[in-house]
Amino acid sequence: MNGTKFALLLMLTGAATFGAAWLIGNAYVFFAGYVVLQYIALATAWNVLGGYTGYVNFGTAAFFALGAYTTVVLHKLTALPIPIMMLVGGLVSGVVGLGTGYLTLRLRGAFFSIATLALAVVVQTLITNWNFVGGSRGAYIVRPPTAPLLGIDYIQYLFLIMLLLVVLVLATARAIERSRLGYGFATIRDDEVAAEASGVPTLRLKLLATTMSGAFMGMAGAPLPYYVTYLDPASGFSLAYAVNGVAMPLVGGTSSWLGPVIGAILLGTLQQVATVTISSALNLLIVGLMLVAFVIVAPNGILGLLQDARERFRRPFAGRSQA
């Protein structure tokens, strides 16, 4: 399947998703669905850096919140449509991603991860002390009841926008996997020294990955103020984003675009159900336990389990012990 066909298929799936939600006719479906979609975008964005190049980013919340706060700023200054705000939010977070990549060029493994954690703390501190966007008090966004042009309910509009972002992000992620760039990213994950010796410009590709990953996270965060109508640093920089950003791809499997989607739908839905039936306080506990369980039992995630099963089916007698 080529990229265009895949994008078309994604759009059809998206349209079907929207249609199904519409048919159910319950406002809560859009409300909860938005969060799941947002997590698909976020997990896929994380995976572009974490899965493809192997650089584990613990600062998802920073890139996400920067997108959201860009919208707060724009909302106060002008009246732009949300898709434009998403582009600006993506630009801001992309530039910060580029800067982060540049400052951490020589950091590998855990040191890189710690640096991203530090970035999140710095950005949150800056926003908390910035009065224009409400500081620690937070900012209110007045949301119109219906969407411009389409005239549909605003939550449905946000759901639709997030759905489109998911299509864009997934099409991009899959295109990367099958391209020269994807092979370059994979060699960075496997062995940077050997990659350089094979002609791969590892530093440039790493910067590309931090920029793209950051930009998509910012785009995913941009509509948030309109969704919550009240944004403060504690919710924008919530630990939930950092933890889910890592857990969803790892649980689903980082080797392909499908992994983060599976992880985000599974964990995202689980958390929405838990929020309604038990309490949202349990969410991070659930995600944390799942993450630990998968890291121990199935380090390649659900995709890895599926691949192993298929491999065993295909070559039932190929024992590794012969090697």
Add this chain to the structure above:
Amino acid sequence: MTPGTLLEVSGLGKRFGGFVALESIELTVAENERVGLIGPNGSGKSTLVNCMCGTLRHEMGTVRFAGRLLDGLSAHERTRLGLARSFQLPRPFNTLSLADNLRVPLLYSGRHGGQPIDARCMELLHMVGLADKSDRLPRDLTQIEMRKLELARAMAADPRLLIADEAMAGLSHGEVDDILSLLIRLNGQGVTVILIEHIMRAVMHFSQRLVVLVAGRKIADGNPTDVVRAPDVVRAYLGE
């Protein structure tokens, strides 16, 4: 740089902390030459390769390749100029199939001509006898097969100068001959080759010129049969 010279290393020095790994190395390699590089373990052969190819930075001296000063160029830029090497300890891309391991230099060295990449991957795997494992992962290979993969990946970069760092260790007599004739064939097609090897039979058969490193210094450089008889070299190998 005299005409016909492809590689020129001069005054190259490399330290690891206080330890002098290489000292004032002078080495020139002519276009299309076959040079053997020998020396006891730890004498600095791999370190020299790493410095020439940009994997390690050296403190002193210069490396020129094809008339260009390589100082400050990163490893991938040197590969793109046509300087490729295999690693003594194989460093395969573990999540990529064997064919895809070779696809990387074909995609990135910028030196691959018109031939379809898939076909070229298979051709290279065939040359080193790994064609039937093209869709396997490196973890399915033995250490020896990984050495062959290393060599094939260096060849995939379509180099002007190929440096094989102990690519034959552990190979059977027949396999050594196969790899040797492969390298000689490559050399016949115009590729300059530096062979680092402990198997003296192979080195003597292959080399038009032999260079000896001992404890980070070059102690001999010349006609292979003369070099292995030189008193310095005999002493270094057999002990006082």
